[in-house]
Amino acid sequence: MAKIAFIGLGVMGYPMAGHLAAAGHETTVYNRTGAKAEAWKNEHGGHTAPTPREAAEGADVVFSCVGNDDDVRSVVFGDDGVLAGMRTGATLVDHTTASAELARELSAGAGEKGIAFLDAPVSGGQAGAEKGILTVMVGGEQVRFDAVRPVMAAYGRTITLMGPVGSGQLAKMMNQICIAGLVQGLAEAIAFGQNAGLDIGTVIGAISKGAAGSWQMENRHETMSAGRYDFGFAVEWMRKDLGICLAEAKRNGSSLPVTALIDQFYGEVEAMGGKRWDTSSLLARLKR
Amino acid sequence: MAKIAFIGLGVMGYPMAGHLAAAGHETTVYNRTGAKAEAWKNEHGGHTAPTPREAAEGADVVFSCVGNDDDVRSVVFGDDGVLAGMRTGATLVDHTTASAELARELSAGAGEKGIAFLDAPVSGGQAGAEKGILTVMVGGEQVRFDAVRPVMAAYGRTITLMGPVGSGQLAKMMNQICIAGLVQGLAEAIAFGQNAGLDIGTVIGAISKGAAGSWQMENRHETMSAGRYDFGFAVEWMRKDLGICLAEAKRNGSSLPVTALIDQFYGEVEAMGGKRWDTSSLLARLKR
Numbered sequence: 392m393a394k395i396a397f398i399g400l401g402v403m404g405y406p407m408a409g410h411l412a413a414a415g416h417e418t419t420v421y422n423r424t425g426a427k428a429e430a431w432k433n434e435h436g437g438h439t440a441p442t443p444r445e446a447a448e449g450a451d452v453v454f455s456c457v458g459n460d461d462d463v464r465s466v467v468f469g470d471d472g473v474l475a476g477m478r479t480g481a482t483l484v485d486h487t488t489a490s491a492e493l494a495r496e497l498s499a500g501a502g503e504k505g506i507a508f509l510d511a512p513v514s515g516g517q518a519g520a521e522k523g524i525l526t527v528m529v530g531g532e533q534v535r536f537d538a539v540r541p542v543m544a545a546y547g548r549t550i551t552l553m554g555p556v557g558s559g560q561l562a563k564m565m566n567q568i569c570i571a572g573l574v575q576g577l578a579e580a581i582a583f584g585q586n587a588g589l590d591i592g593t594v595i596g597a598i599s600k601g602a603a604g605s606w607q608m609e610n611r612h613e614t615m616s617a618g619r620y621d622f623g624f625a626v627e628w629m630r631k632d633l634g635i636c637l638a639e640a641k642r643n644g645s646s647l648p649v650t651a652l653i654d655q656f657y658g659e660v661e662a663m664g665g666k667r668w669d670t671s672s673l674l675a676r677l678k679r
Numbered sequence: 680m681a682k683i684a685f686i687g688l689g690v691m692g693y694p695m696a697g698h699l700a701a702a703g704h705e706t707t708v709y710n711r712t713g714a715k716a717e718a719w720k721n722e723h724g725g726h727t728a729p730t731p732r733e734a735a736e737g738a739d740v741v742f743s744c745v746g747n748d749d750d751v752r753s754v755v756f757g758d759d760g761v762l763a764g765m766r767t768g769a770t771l772v773d774h775t776t777a778s779a780e781l782a783r784e785l786s787a788g789a790g791e792k793g794i795a796f797l798d799a800p801v802s803g804g805q806a807g808a809e810k811g812i813l814t815v816m817v818g819g820e821q822v823r824f825d826a827v828r829p830v831m832a833a834y835g836r837t838i839t840l841m842g843p844v845g846s847g848q849l850a851k852m853m854n855q856i857c858i859a860g861l862v863q864g865l866a867e868a869i870a871f872g873q874n875a876g877l878d879i880g881t882v883i884g885a886i887s888k889g890a891a892g893s894w895q896m897e898n899r900h901e902t903m904s905a906g907r908y909d910f911g912f913a914v915e916w917m918r919k920d921l922g923i924c925l926a927e928a929k930r931n932g933s934s935l936p937v938t939a940l941i942d943q944f945y946g947e948v949e950a951m952g953g954k955r956w957d958t959s960s961l962l963a964r965l966k967r
């Protein structure tokens with residue numbers, strides 16, 4: 392069993408750190424809002440620490456799962472950041488969905504101190520984190536991946552090394568780009584079908600196994616048909632991720648015309664009061 | 680067993696009519712190019728007729744599967760059309776992907792002669808037609824649907840009544856609208872991933888069971904990654920279908936912004952020489 396630090400107890404991090412503790416790892420947590428760390432300790436045992444640095448002291452592996460690039464920087468760098476506390480030879484794993492540039496920046500900063508780094512964004516949402524069946528997309532060196540993979544198995548079902556540092560983030564970007572176009576197509580189809588007087592469930596039942604079929608169709612058509620969006624992966628998080636995709640596309644010379652358009656559509660959904668609505672709420676702006 | 684006429688022996692109609700003959704139905708075929716009808720008769724037995732009218736004489740069920748709205752009109756109406764030959768009480772089933780308006784026009788024309796009508800576009804492509812596992816989306820009356828369904832089972836695996844006349848076409852439009860947005864999202868993701876230096880197969884292997892997953896991802900990512908489009912559902916057919924979707928959306932007040940944009944993108948693919956390329960060739964215009 393390993394000595395672990397986990398930084399960031401949000402909707403993803405809280406259950407992920409819980410799975411690590413349940414698997415028998417000695418786990419110390421840090422969270423910006425201390426009360427949540429105390430709640431976690433009461434539920435799962437383990438330890439809390441007042442700063443990321445103190446959480447990271449003596450750890451074999453330090454995990455971070457926070458909000459955005461700047462949030463990651465604030466818990467990794469500086470006098471109270473994890474790099475100030477980590478020992479040489481330990482590994483830092485960032486589960487935050489962030490830019491590939493940040494991953495390379497973290498890897499360089501860690502490398503200066505003899506610390507290894509893996510970028511490892513996840514997909515599967517809150518439900519996947521709670522059930523411990525996340526998909527983990529990893530960038531970094533094979534030998535470090537092999538060493539940390541058994542630890543991540545506490546909450547990951549599919550754990551894949553995608554290539555060098557940054558590749559985990561780039562793979563997650565591919566995931567989000569696919570979802571954007573796909574959900575918009577599904578939303579246009581459902582709005583069209585409702586305007587045409589079709590029974591959406593009957594149509595989806597017939598077409599969902601064929602060329603139009605998707606996870607989103609299977610898992611979202613009922614809530615979309617009912618206009619329910621009070622759950623799932625929030626629009627404001629999706630916009631953060633699409634912003635990362637669009638910035639990276641600009642760097643690597645990719646054209647993402649529909650992804651860019653859908654980022655704008657999500658902006659309209661936010662203006663409708665939908666910041667916290669599920670990603671499938673693209674349908675809402677078609678039904679105004 | 681029923682007495683059948685089948686009008687239109689294209690890539691879909693040829694094998695569909697073959698399955699009807701193989702199931703034991705007495706099948707008479709008509710095709711604009713007579714040589715194809717002769718080839719079909721040599722392969723499957725049955726009969727050929729020199730006009731749609733003569734093929735339809737005495738039939739219990741007449742199927743049509745031709746190109747577009749005007750092609751359907753030309754084999755249904757007029758002195759040599761099937762309605763001139765069909766007996767009262769028979770059923771006309773149109774498998775062409777066409778407009779819902781045409782379905783209502785055909786139903787009215789058939790009704791005047793005491794002939795029932797079902798619109799019944801299919802999905803599953805040439806492979807689905809050859810294997811006899813098509814999805815059939817039907818509009819019309821329940822009693823006629825129930826009567827003809829066992830005949831269509833010769834080539835259909837999922838056969839669903841979607842509602843009154845026109846509903847089969849409207850359901851097929853939902854299918855095509857879903858595909859348009861979905862394939863573009865997948866194409867943007869693959870182009871992005873290639874520009875980022877990712878191994879596309881590795882990424883897709885990790886994400887294909889999750890929220891980004893789709894039939895298109897599972898079945899097209901390898902050919903898309905390789906830039907192979909010489910198979911499948913052709914761009915020019917997709918544009919015909921999207922044209923039908925956009926016209927119907929204008930009538931029923933639906934907004935299809937991404938579907939409309941992707942119709943334009945397919946126009947660019949056509950201009951690149953891709954009229955006959957598979958629908959997944961949206962990737963080609965991102966890689967110029």
